[in-house]
Amino acid sequence: xxxxxxHMGKSGVILTVGGxxxxxxxxxxxxxxPKTHVFVRxxxxxxxxxxxxxxxxxxxxxxxxxxxxEVCPEEDAQ
Amino acid sequence: xxxxxxxxxxxxxxxxxxxLTGSNQHVGNFPGVTVERKEGVIKKHPDMIVVDLPGIYSLxxxxxxxxxxxxFLLKDKPDGIINIVDATNIERNLYLSLQLMELNIPxxxxxxxxxxxxxxxxxxxxxxxxxxxxxxxxxxxxSKNEGIHELIHKARDIAKEKIPPRRxxxxxxxxxxxxxxxxxxxxxxxxxxxxxxxxxxxxxVEGDEPTINALKINENEKDIIGHVVKEMExxxxxxxxxxxxxxxxxxxxxxxxxxxxxxxQTREQARSIKLDRILTHKIWSIPIFLGxxxxxxxxxxxxxxSTLSDWFAEGISWFTAVVDGWLTAGGVNAxxxxxxxxxIFAGVGSVLSFLPIxxxxxxxxxxxxxxxxxxxxxxxxxxxxxxxxxSGRSFVPMLIGFGCSVPAIMAxxxxxxxxxxxxxxxxxxxxxxxxxxxxxxVFTMAFFKENQAFVMIGLYVFGILMGILSGLLxxxxxxxxxxxxxxxxxxxxxxxxxKNVTLHMWEKAKDFIKKxxxxxxxxxxxxxxxxxxxFRFNLVSDSSTSMLAAIGRFLSPIFAPLGFADWxxxxxxxxxxxxxxxxxxxxxxxxxxxxxxxxxxxxxxxTPLAALSFLAFTLLYTPCVAxxxxxxxxxxxxxxxxxxxxxxxxxxxxxxxxxYHIGLLFV
Numbered sequence: 001x002x003x004x005x006x007h008m009g010k011s012g013v014i015l016t017v018g019g020x021x022x023x024x025x026x027x028x029x030x031x032x033x034p035k036t037h038v039f040v041r042x043x044x045x046x047x048x049x050x051x052x053x054x055x056x057x058x059x060x061x062x063x064x065x066x067x068x069x070e071v072c073p074e075e076d077a078q
Numbered sequence: 079x080x081x082x083x084x085x086x087x088x089x090x091x092x093x094x095x096x097x098l099t100g101s102n103q104h105v106g107n108f109p110g111v112t113v114e115r116k117e118g119v120i121k122k123h124p125d126m127i128v129v130d131l132p133g134i135y136s137l138x139x140x141x142x143x144x145x146x147x148x149x150f151l152l153k154d155k156p157d158g159i160i161n162i163v164d165a166t167n168i169e170r171n172l173y174l175s176l177q178l179m180e181l182n183i184p185x186x187x188x189x190x191x192x193x194x195x196x197x198x199x200x201x202x203x204x205x206x207x208x209x210x211x212x213x214x215x216x217x218x219x220x221s222k223n224e225g226i227h228e229l230i231h232k233a234r235d236i237a238k239e240k241i242p243p244r245r246x247x248x249x250x251x252x253x254x255x256x257x258x259x260x261x262x263x264x265x266x267x268x269x270x271x272x273x274x275x276x277x278x279x280x281x282x283v284e285g286d287e288p289t290i291n292a293l294k295i296n297e298n299e300k301d302i303i304g305h306v307v308k309e310m311e312x313x314x315x316x317x318x319x320x321x322x323x324x325x326x327x328x329x330x331x332x333x334x335x336x337x338x339x340x341x342x343q344t345r346e347q348a349r350s351i352k353l354d355r356i357l358t359h360k361i362w363s364i365p366i367f368l369g370x371x372x373x374x375x376x377x378x379x380x381x382x383x384s385t386l387s388d389w390f391a392e393g394i395s396w397f398t399a400v401v402d403g404w405l406t407a408g409g410v411n412a413x414x415x416x417x418x419x420x421x422i423f424a425g426v427g428s429v430l431s432f433l434p435i436x437x438x439x440x441x442x443x444x445x446x447x448x449x450x451x452x453x454x455x456x457x458x459x460x461x462x463x464x465x466x467x468x469s470g471r472s473f474v475p476m477l478i479g480f481g482c483s484v485p486a487i488m489a490x491x492x493x494x495x496x497x498x499x500x501x502x503x504x505x506x507x508x509x510x511x512x513x514x515x516x517x518x519x520v521f522t523m524a525f526f527k528e529n530q531a532f533v534m535i536g537l538y539v540f541g542i543l544m545g546i547l548s549g550l551l552x553x554x555x556x557x558x559x560x561x562x563x564x565x566x567x568x569x570x571x572x573x574x575x576x577k578n579v580t581l582h583m584w585e586k587a588k589d590f591i592k593k594x595x596x597x598x599x600x601x602x603x604x605x606x607x608x609x610x611x612x613f614r615f616n617l618v619s620d621s622s623t624s625m626l627a628a629i630g631r632f633l634s635p636i637f638a639p640l641g642f643a644d645w646x647x648x649x650x651x652x653x654x655x656x657x658x659x660x661x662x663x664x665x666x667x668x669x670x671x672x673x674x675x676x677x678x679x680x681x682x683x684x685t686p687l688a689a690l691s692f693l694a695f696t697l698l699y700t701p702c703v704a705x706x707x708x709x710x711x712x713x714x715x716x717x718x719x720x721x722x723x724x725x726x727x728x729x730x731x732x733x734x735x736x737x738y739h740i741g742l743l744f745v
Contacts, residue, residue, distance in 0.1 A: 017320060026136075029136035029173065029323065031327060042354070044358070044460065045360050046460075048461050055170050056169065057567060058570075060456075061563075061564065061566075065565065
């Protein structure tokens with residue numbers, strides 16, 4: 001599944017980061033690298049973007065961009 | 079000695095810069111881009127200059143902020159780097175540090191917010207961290223002014239002794255192999271253009287276009303590079319960019335495991351999450367945001383701003399009266415008298431009346447920015463602005479545009495990407511500013527007495543609509559290509575520091591006053607001159623014989639297709655360039671009537687439909703000189719500004735033409 005499918009309050013582990021160019025580089029630079037744990041904190045009032053917590057900080061990204069990130073839900077990972 | 083101050087956004091960089099330099103700062107733009115460049119002399123160290131570079135997360139080649147930083151480091155070759163790192167969020171912050179170390183420039187790491195780490199029972203082993211990273215680390219608290227002395231001395235030492243970072247090898251296995259192979263291969267190329275081979279090699283492995291081009295690599299070498307990278311990718315089972323990001327983060331995780339012991343979540347972070355339960359709440363967040371903005375508007379334009387403006391105006395008119403008295407008593411030449419009173423005093427007065435509004439507005443804006451709330455606004459509002467190719471961050475400047483375009487354009491400086499900044503500057507003037515209100519009031523009174531409110535609201539909506547259309551147009555033309563991705567940190571809420579807020583206000587006020595007394599002042603003088611003289615340079619007694627009136631007559635045919643060919647209309651539009659309020663007063667002067675008689679007088683030269691067309695034109699055409707000047711300052715180019723002016727004139731003409739001719743079908 002991808003990061004945008006992860007429900008509010010759930011966490012997962014990143015498997016791969018897709019996309020290309022500036023977007024992909026930005027995602028990687030912000031620490032969204034494979035094996036990183038992410039927790040979905042919130043969805044914005046208008047339904048998009050989402051707020052996730054990773055590496056001890058809060059990050060917001062759009063659902064379209066989150067769709068490029070493959071995650072494995074935490075329950076399955078353990 | 080020149081030092082570059084570099085760090086992520088929200089890591090306290092501005093606070094540290096203010097602590098280092100005090101009010102000793104120069105603010106400008108990097109040439110050709112709207113990226114801010116601030117520099118200042120370090121207090122008590124007149125030989126140490128620090129340049130505040132934009133807040134960035136990486137040295138990738140994708141945003142102008144990152145490119146400007148890279149260019150500065152590689153071409154200007156500062157004597158040292160002060161890399162500020164948020165110790166409460168050390169993992170992601172060190173990611174940039176690793177890239178900086180590859181530049182082989184003497185560097186010191188300022189571990190900021192150490193007080194917060196300690197308050198949360200955390201600790202960072204400074205010696206171990208310095209050892210692992212190979213650069214000296216200094217614990218500081220920029221907001222509490224702790225550790226700054228030591229930081230300055232450390233920075234001075236490493237720069238004086240030219241001690242580069244000791245460690246540049248963070249990699250293992252296949253990445254290591256690839257970087258080293260390429261470093262050997264391109265060593266000569268890199269040295270020829272003065273770039274550290276290690277940095278160049280890493281960038282080649284990453285597939286960084288600017289570096290590949292700058293190094294002038296031949297086809298043969300390109301093949302070898304491709305081969306080396308391919309081999310690395312197969313061995314790792316991942317691509318080049320992910321491989322390097324992964325390598326850096328893996329190294330950082332290792333370092334942090336050894337040297338950093340901190341709470342999973344600091345108290346500040348826990349508090350932020352609680353605050354966000356309300357401030358980014360599904361239902362309440364938007365009303366709260368609108369409430370906050372409304373309060374700021376009310377306080378700025380209603381309570382504080384207007385009181386201060388009134389004081390200002392009173393002071394100025396008192397002073398004007400005094401000087402007027404002297405000039406009359408002294409029997410000074412009428413021309414000089416008019417120059418001083420009608421030209422200089424009126425001009426300066428109208429410009430200074432902006433000042434209280436700017437100062438007050440920027441007081442509130444820096445509170446919003448420094449507290450971390452502005453990032454939440456972007457989070458809440460992003461979806462609305464995405465369609466026109468902007469992100470939620472542009473919402474606040476545009477909203478301020480309804481008050482006054484000048485601070486709105488100045489406020490774009492806090493936007494994180496240059497593309498967004500430029501586009502927001504171009505779109506903000508479409509938000510009808512409060513100075514246009516008197517024009518609407520007089521015209522609706524004269525022509526649409528029954529539907530006054532309806533017409534006024536219609537004008538505002540029309541402006542917004544034209545803004546949206548322009549946004550869509552710009553997205554497809556001027557700003558085609560990939561926008562900077564909206565992947566943004568939501569920093570923990572923090573209490574803004576009084577020092578930062580004051581300095582920010584002072585900086586904006588200084589900026590504005592400086593320009594007010596140059597460009598804006600000259601522009602008002604030119605208008606005065608044209609208004610007061612005829613072509614034989616005689617002082618006119620009847621304003622209809624002035625040069626300005628002649629120019630108005632000359633230009634009036636342009637407006638004939640819009641329904642208002644009278645020279646008084648075009649003349650009023652010209653004076654509207656100094657300040658939009660001047661449109662109404664010019665009509666008064668040209669008709670020779672009082673404010674109360676004005677609606678009736680306007681009826682002589684406008685039909686109701688022509689009045690509507692005139693209002694549409696006023697809404698959309700070029701804003702006042704102060705706003706044009708702010709745009710020029712932020713865009714950093716006269717050419718772009720001229721483009722903006724032409725675009726607005728054309729749009730205004732077309733829109734007014736459409737209003738008039740579509741209207742004719744129904745009348």
